[in-house]
Amino acid sequence: MKETILFIALALFIVAIFLILYRVIVGPSMPDRAIALDTIGVNFISTIAIVSIVLSTKAFLEAILILGILAFIGTIAFSKYIERGDIIERKRDH
Amino acid sequence: MSGSEIIEWIGILLILLGAIFSVISAIGLVRLPDVYTRAHAASKSSTLAVMVCLLGTFLYFWADNGYVSVRLILGIIFVFITAPVSAHLVCRAAYRSRVPLAEGSGEDELKDVLFGADNVTPVSVEGVSFEEIESKKSKNE
Numbered sequence: 001m002k003e004t005i006l007f008i009a010l011a012l013f014i015v016a017i018f019l020i021l022y023r024v025i026v027g028p029s030m031p032d033r034a035i036a037l038d039t040i041g042v043n044f045i046s047t048i049a050i051v052s053i054v055l056s057t058k059a060f061l062e063a064i065l066i067l068g069i070l071a072f073i074g075t076i077a078f079s080k081y082i083e084r085g086d087i088i089e090r091k092r093d094h
Numbered sequence: 095m096s097g098s099e100i101i102e103w104i105g106i107l108l109i110l111l112g113a114i115f116s117v118i119s120a121i122g123l124v125r126l127p128d129v130y131t132r133a134h135a136a137s138k139s140s141t142l143a144v145m146v147c148l149l150g151t152f153l154y155f156w157a158d159n160g161y162v163s164v165r166l167i168l169g170i171i172f173v174f175i176t177a178p179v180s181a182h183l184v185c186r187a188a189y190r191s192r193v194p195l196a197e198g199s200g201e202d203e204l205k206d207v208l209f210g211a212d213n214v215t216p217v218s219v220e221g222v223s224f225e226e227i228e229s230k231k232s233k234n235e
Contacts, residue, residue, distance in 0.1 A: 005106050009147075012113035019120035023132070031129050031188035038180055039123060039136045042173065043116055046147035049166075050109060053154055058161065064148070064169045068176070075180040083187035 006054055013047045034078040041071030101157035108150030115143035128196035129188045137181030144173050 020043070023036040045064050052060040081087050122135030152166045192209075195202060 002102070002106055005110055009109050009113035012110075012117050016113075016116040016120035019117070019124050023123050029129060029188065029193045031184050031191070031193060032132060034184050034187075035129070035133050035136045035181065036123060038177075038184070039119070039140050042140050042144050042177065045169065045173065046109075046112060046116070046144045049148055049151040053109075053151060056158075058155070058163065061163055061165045061169075065165055065172065068169055068172050072172075072176040072180055076183060079180070079183040079187040082184075083190050 003054070006050055010047065010050050010054070013043055013050070017043050017047075030082050031079070034075060034082065037078070038071055038075040041067060041074070045071075098157040101153055105150040105153035105157065108146050108153065112143045112145075112147030112150065115139055115146065119143060128199070129193050130185055131196065133181045133185050133188075137177055141173060141177040144177075145170055148173070 017040055020036050020040050024033050024040070027033045027036060045067050048060050048063050048067065052058065077087050116139075119135055119139035122139065123132055126132045126135055148166055148170045152163060152170075155161045155163055155166070189204070190208070
């Protein structure tokens with residue numbers, strides 16, 4: 001019974017990821033794609049949590065933190081690129 | 095039904111609730127008309143879904159074999175802090191790169207402040223044009 005509910009939740013998360021993937025492909029502007037990619041990363045976090053329950057292991061829990069950090073930094077870099085047209089500015093104020 | 099089994103069931107139902115919230119947020123992300131409203135759907139409900147799901151995982155591991163996972167608590171706090179910040183940054187970048195609002199949205203007061211009344215010359219928020227700022231920078235150099 002518990003396994004069934006966990007698999008239903010996993011299937012719902014995968015459906016959500018595919019729905020968001022539509023927005024990544026179609027999305028009319030670049031910020032749309034950035035928001036959709038951020039949401040996909042956030043959904044992967046909870047998918048990994050459910051998989052670690054199903055496999056009854058604790059080894060995947062580090063991956064949650066790493067994926068969270070990577071999704072956040074990727075979104076920050078993406079938004080800076082959209083706003084300034086450049087990620088690392090080489091001209092600094094001395 | 096012992097106490098730890100009840101806590102396990104609470105955790106599993108929280109995970110199911112998070113999955114339903116995630117699907118709702120994905121439907122909002124597909125159907126809403128605009129970048130700004132889509133960010134509204136993507137940041138709030140998706141953050142709630144992930145937080146509820148990680149809390150359910152934490153409760154399950156706690157009741158199953160008495161394992162208090164600090165990494166899951168850190169993940170919950172990290173998602174709670176960073177998701178609104180990233181949604182705000184993407185919305186700011188979208189507005190500054192002039193992504194249009196959806197049809198039928200109301201007044202846009204920031205447009206006059208940010209881009210000037212004639213909608214051509216870029217003006218910063220303090221009323222100083224960008225050319226003056228650039229000239230000040232070159233003087234400093």
